[in-house]
Amino acid sequence: MSHFNDFNNAQVAKLPNHLKQFIVAQNYEKYTPIDQAVWRYVMRQNYSYLKNVAYYPYIKGLQRAGLSIEYIPDLQTMNDNLGKIGWGAVTVDGFIPPAAFMEYQAYRVLVIAADIRQINHIEYTPAPDIIHESAGHAPIIADTDYNNYLSYFGSIGAKAMFSANDFELYEAIRKLSILKEASDADDAQIAKAERELKFISENMGEPSEMALLGRLHWWTVEYGLIGTLENPKIYGAGLLSSIGESASCMQKEVKKLWYTIDTINYQYDITKTQPQLFVTPTFQNLIDVLESFADTMAFRRGGTESIMKAIACKNIATAVYSSGLQISGVFTDVGVDANDELTFIKTTGPSALALNGKQLKNHGKDYHADGFSSPVGRLKNSLKPLEDYNDNELKAAGIELNKQVLLVFESGISIDALTQKILKTDDKVILITFTNCTVSESNGNILFKPEWGNYDMAVGAKIVSVFNGAADKEAFEIIAPISIEKTHKVVYDDKTIKLHELYKQVRAVRETNMGFEKLSNIFGQLKTQYRQDWLCALELLELVFHKKIFHQLEKEILVYLEIKAGKEPEHTKLILDGLHVIKNPVSQLIGD
Structure with missing residues (x-):
């Protein structure tokens, strides 16, 4: 990844390779003049409406995140600004896998889709886009309580088991x-x-941990309200970036409920407006609810049910023994006794052993290419778990280098072998390697034969944690399967390119305060050649209205737009909203 651009941002620079693989270049020059006008239209709408319903720091937050109303944000500017509050930003191609998305959040990096919605999806887009990600998520990042929630959510979400x-x-x-x-x-x-x-x-x-966390994420980060049930404010990015829904969500028909742990029982549908929304009194409450959900998760509970979640997942997961030893691989089998306690665990295919997130030397997925299997539990008639044995106790149990030993577990699994190596760390026995080894169950069923080579036995009385992904992701290199579906790139015909040129001219007049005499000619071209366009005409009207010039042209454009709004139901609201912002200018809100 030598060409990797970290934007001189500390958080982006820290990203590991398995996350860097999703990053794409923003390619700022690909945004067309219409794209820029779409950004400006949505942002002005947001400003005009959100100043009354958004949770306080929205407008200041935009500026703190390096965003403006006028332009699609450039990633370098965003990183320069976000860096000051300990965050960063990168661009990716559309949706990325949920676990990766969560992990970015844990690293305090915002993931922004590089594309922008087409003008025909201006109110709502089914795909993630730069308006949603930057105008929705970025402004509130400056709030410390909120950004702590976001990164904490990421660190818990990254461990969630999915199905x-x-x-x-x-x-x-x-x-x-x-x-x-x-x-x-x-x-x-x-x-x-x-x-x-x-x-x-x-x-x-049954919904997995990731699915349930997905609900909590949806009802907070995307669609959350804060304050009181009677008068809540918006902080969720899905609402903040949807001009349609940020207005409709405050109506009485949309039920407002308190945000509690019960919220995980509410499914959501990303294609429809929400029938109910959840209000949190404070951001601290979000952390408290997350904490109580985390207590139910496999990474905190361990045991049989957690290994069952790993088997259902069919993807790489990690099980942690009470000794601290971590086993990463695809879990496929498990032994359970009459009390539902684990007796052994098994992975199939490339597996690796680690301690504290660092792979053990010579125990990578090449060495354990065909899987790993080991007992869980205590030795029969033992006073303490094997992992806590000191050297004398090991000797008393017959576990000495180069000596034959017979170990029998409470589960009935027995190991008859020659002890070759004992691996200890921090006073814990974590791994014993045997040669000439036979492993069998109490019913005589053979689990391992001498001719299969060395047998590495994990040591630990219990499985205390199970989480998604490998323990040492860099060493395991699970470069996740990058989706083969790529976002389609648009190719423009000559007529559309000419329309882009008209938009560009309007922007130049607005920014230089010169060339007003061109406006009448531009309007002529729109009327005759681009009847389907409504946004460029709005921008023309805004210019002549605010400059109080060309009253005749102003009247013509206004009539043109009013007729359009009456005749084209799909544009009615967009045009009327646009007229509203022209008559109630945004500049007074931000005090330029």
Whole structure:
């Protein structure tokens, strides 16, 4: 990753390779003049409306995050500003896997989709875009309590177990969102992708930890309200970046409930407006609810149910023995006694052993290429767990280098072998390597034969934690499967390129305060050649209205837009909202 651009930002520089792989260049020059106008329109709408309903720091927060109303933000400027509050930002291609998204948050890096919504999805986009990510998430990052919640959520989310179904669901959502945003999408393809998504989401089974955390994330980070039930303020990015829903969500029809641990029982549908929203009295309450959910998760509970979650996940997970030894791999089997206690665990395929997140020398996935299996529990008639034995106690149990020993566990599993190596760390025995080894269950079933080579036995009375992913991700190099579905790139025809040119001219007049005589000619071209466009005409009206010039032209444009608003239902609200902001200028809100 020698070409990696860290934007001179400390948080971005710290990102590990398995997260860097998702980063794409922003390519600022690809944004067209229409894209810039879409950004400006949405931001002015947000300002005009949000000053009354957004949680206080929204407007100041925008400036602290390096965002302006006038331009799509440039990543370097954002990083320069976010760096001052201990955060960073990178651009990615659309949806990335939930676990990776969470881990970025834990590293205090905002993930921003590099693309911007098309003008025909200006109110709401099915795909993540730069308006949502930067105008929604970035402004509130300056609030310390909130940004602590966000990074803490990330560190817990990164450990969450997901199910094999979750991954299918993520791929189906990503595919559909890309199709919906593509300019050349075919309705039959979209309908097929919608059917696939519906089928997967209706057959999800028990929600996984990641699915439940996803709900908490949705009802807070994306759709959260703060304050009182009667008069809440918006802090969720999904609401802050949707001009449609930020207005409708305050109406009586949308129920307001207190945000508690029970919120995990509310599913959500990303394609519809929300029937209810949750209000938190403080950001600290968000951390408290998250904390009580984390107490139910496998990484804190361990035991049989947590290994079962790992088996259901069908992806790499890590189990931690009470000795501290960490086993990473795809878990496929487990032994359980009459009291539901674990007797052994087993992975299949490349596996690795680690301690405190660092891989043990010579115990990487090449050495354990065919999986790993070990007993869990105590030796029969022992006074303490094997991991706590001192040298004398090991000797008394017959565990001495180069001596044959017979070990029998409480579970009935027995090991008859020659002790070759004893690995201790911090006064804990964590791993014993045997040769000439036979491992069998009490019913005589053979688990390991001498001719299979050395047998590495993990030591630990219990499995105390199970979490998603490998313990040492850099060594394990699970460069996650990057989705093959890439966001479609747009190619513009000559007519559209000419329209871009008109938008560019309008911006130049506004920014230089010169060339007003061109406006009438631009309007002439819009009227005759670009009847479907409404935004450029609004920008023309804004200029002549505020300069109090060309009254005749002002009247013509206004009539043109009013007729358009009456005739084109899909543009009615957009045009009326645009007229409202022209008559109630934004500049007074931010005091330029």
